[in-house]
Amino acid sequence: MEPVRNTNATLVDLLDRILDKGLVIYADVVVSVAGVPLIGVNLRAALAGMETMLKYGVMVDWDEKSRAWEREHRQEKQVS
Amino acid sequence: MLDANKPEVVAANEEKAESKNEGRYLYCIADSGKRVDLGKIGLDGKEVYTIPSGALCAVVHNCPSEPYKSEDNEVVKRWVITHEKVVEVAWERFGAVLPLGFDTIIKGEEDKSPEENIKNWLKEEYPNLKEKMDKIRGKAEYGVQIFWDPKFIADEIGKTNGEIKKLNQDIKSKPKGMAYMLKQKLENLLKKEMEEKADLYFKDFYARIKKCVDEIKVEKTKRNEKKPMLMNLSCLVDKEKSKELGEELEKIYSEEGFAVRFTGPWPPYSFVAFG
């Protein structure tokens, strides 16, 4: 299985890292972001949701798998 | 008439230019002691360059000393993608980087320029930074998310659990009110069984994945009713070994009722944060 790298499909993953993580600097000389509306909050909210994941092909594979499984089982039921 | 060469005028102009550039936007710390220009690849086309100290350097661009902010999602998206691109360019160029989160800006003070502040900070934190750099050199971060199909798992449980099979039968035969109460019972029992199963699967997958990676961080799972997330991991893996991880994930993906999302390689955002 190859890791997915394309920007559109992994924007949410990028945001999770770039907005919440990374090296933290404990120093007076860091410009404060306190009081500024959380940057990226709207973008994240816009990206949340199943539709987005489907759109970027994440669940397509799985839906196909479930449908295939269903088809198989329907056949089994018919045979018995 | 204003003489552009008069000291007062020159000073005023310099001050204006200064205020536009009194901050340094910090992208990452890189594994190099060289002063290098990386080109106009920064946010809004800014020139990115390094500020070295010892064998490490800060990768920065000049900016006003206030945070970047915008209501426009497209703008934020572009900035975020650009930030990531710069970190990756530095990663490629210098071999190893400690990435910073978005919008970390170092300012100057009355008696110290932002450069000085950065150099001082690099000096102070040098041993800590070097240790982190050694830890992540040659490695990359990968995201692993495993989803499960509750319907499928519930079916499996329904087929094998005797008590649940009996409840299903009773529900069909008893009067409505009673059936309703029994349905409650069934749902509770099923929920308990599913939680236990989820726990077992979690532990199993975790152990299998741990064997293929150097370090794991368990992240919060995201809410999604239709296809719940069983686990959300950030993994630090030697670049050479990422194939092993891919193969193990392939095995998990091919199991009935599960789907895997594998992203990366990322700069090691999750493994440089504290300490």
Place this chain on the structure above:
Amino acid sequence: MNMIDIDTDNLKHGVLGLVIALVEVIRDALKIQAFKRMEGGSLKEDELERLGQALMDLDKAIEQIKQEQGITQAVQSVRDGLDSIVDDVLDKMINPERWREEVGQKQVKRL
């Protein structure tokens, strides 16, 4: 940061959504209590039958209000928001490290 998304376009709509969301929470608590009594074995079959019927009727009534007032989505939003807050608090209780880290970060930014 968690926010409960209440539809404030129509204030009545928003308040009703909140009220029904809370009614649902109470109903769920009632169900749990009823279930406990059933498991405890203190109820006879006909009592169980009546209890079940009553709860079913309550379910139907709530569904009817939601449909008639068109607030099904609003109610879901409130409940999702509540769930999210509870999850967050529980996470922090189970993993105090995470809370400390978050507080630490906020302090850094305020310096």
